[in-house]
């Protein structure tokens with residue numbers, strides 16, 4: 001009898017105790033009237049403390065974050081390193097041995113977890129309404145996702161483990177994370193329009209996130225490169241900098257960029273539109289070691305501006321033919337300079353925001369609108385990926401994520417033949433159609449030029465023209481500089 005009573009009491013008690021893992025239902029206390037049914041789903045979504053479909057930001061996020069991120073990974077410091085160290089993996093020879101590849105794999109796994117943790121932390125320090133912006137949430141979640149994937153990746157012990165790890169790295173470079181670049185910029189633009197964050201702070205935030213992104217990509221790409229070298233029997237890096245750097249002919253890159261711009265101008269106007277003459281001057285034979293994608297991006301963005309301004313000026317003034325564009329190549333031991341001179345009348349308006357990701361509200365709205373029109377961006381969401389547990393969603397069909405678990409299809413020729421292109425998000429952004437004026441070309445280029453110990457300046461003489469001066473550091477001159485300190 002006694003036993004029965006106590007059991008029934010316990011039963012009764014448990015029925016009335018709310019489950020502590022559930023959010024209490026506060027709505028019954030709320031004085032707010034129910035919202036219009038049609039709008040309700042949208043409004044409710046914005047009132048939640050975390051996105052409802054998120055895998056990482058949920059009720060457990062705070063505790064997970066405390067124990068894993070704050071108490072563990074944030075206590076570890078990232079390792080700034082030089083390009084030589086990166087290519088040689090803390091050993092003074094460029095010979096690739098099995099052990100070195102495995103050590104490199106171990107290092108990359110740990111270093112990427114630490115670097116991602118520090119970036120997550122810097123996003124967490126932002127005001128809530130900034131990090132809660134739709135685009136920044138995408139970046140935050142994607143960073144958390146990468147952090148978790150690296151952190152939980154099993155330790156690399158054997159060369160077979162490393163083949164799998166390299167495939168995993170390639171997948172990370174190609175899956176939905178490749179949308180982080182546009183999301184970061186769109187987030188900055190939205191915050192400018194809504195006046196959520198001071199412009200100078202936003203620019204500093206974006207530069208630091210972009211610099212860290214470059215460093216992380218270098219670490220990952222270098223590891224994929226040495227792994228694929230090793231797989232294909234090439235047991236030595238060609239360069240002290242590593243094989244992701246290549247000897248680039250200045251003239252060839254300029255000519256390629258100008259061809260792209262000519263096509264872009266023909267698309268913009270008509271096929272027979274007179275094109276400006278291109279004169280290349282100075283150190284015509286200059287060949288230097290650089291990251292091909294970065295050089296292509298920088299010259300492409302800058303020449304796009306020059307061509308556009310020159311042809312517009314030709315039309316505006318009703319000239320007989322467009323004014324020529326003169327590119328002068330200059331070098332000394334430490335740096336290379338590309339001076340791109342046009343006679344297109346100078347920068348039309350005195351826009352102080354030319355180097356900023358923020359811009360004025362009006363220009364930010366224009367840029368944002370064009371971002372929204374960029375093909376391939378609207379349709380992919382991080383949440384699709386998280387919900388499709390089996391397969392990652394790719395940005396486009398031609399760029400299917402790498403789903404193999406071993407590295408067989410990846411040989412050195414595969415890497416260098418262009419089948420697998422590094423930094424596709426950057427190049428895709430640069431090759432966008434003229435229709436999409438994004439207004440952030442110069443701001444981006446400055447970050448990239450400065451990363452490589454260089455600079456980007458604009459000297460405009462109103463009524464005459466503009467000199468755009470791109471300076472890049474000679475990486476072979478300072479291969480031991482701790483270049484990857486931007487974390």
Ligand SMILES: Nc1ncnc2c1ncn2[C@@H]1O[C@H](COP(=O)(O)OP(=O)(O)O)[C@@H](O)[C@H]1O
Nearest residue numbers: 305306309346347437438439440441442443466
């Ligand atoms: N060579 C140039 N001559 C005249 N104006 C230029 C030149 N280069 C850049 N500009 C001005 O700087 C602005 C910002 O350039 P950019 O950051 O590349 O963004 P976007 O080209 O998308 O507008 C351009 O819109 C243009 O007004």
Ligand SMILES: [Mg+2]
Nearest residue numbers: 301304305441
């Ligand atoms: Mg531009």
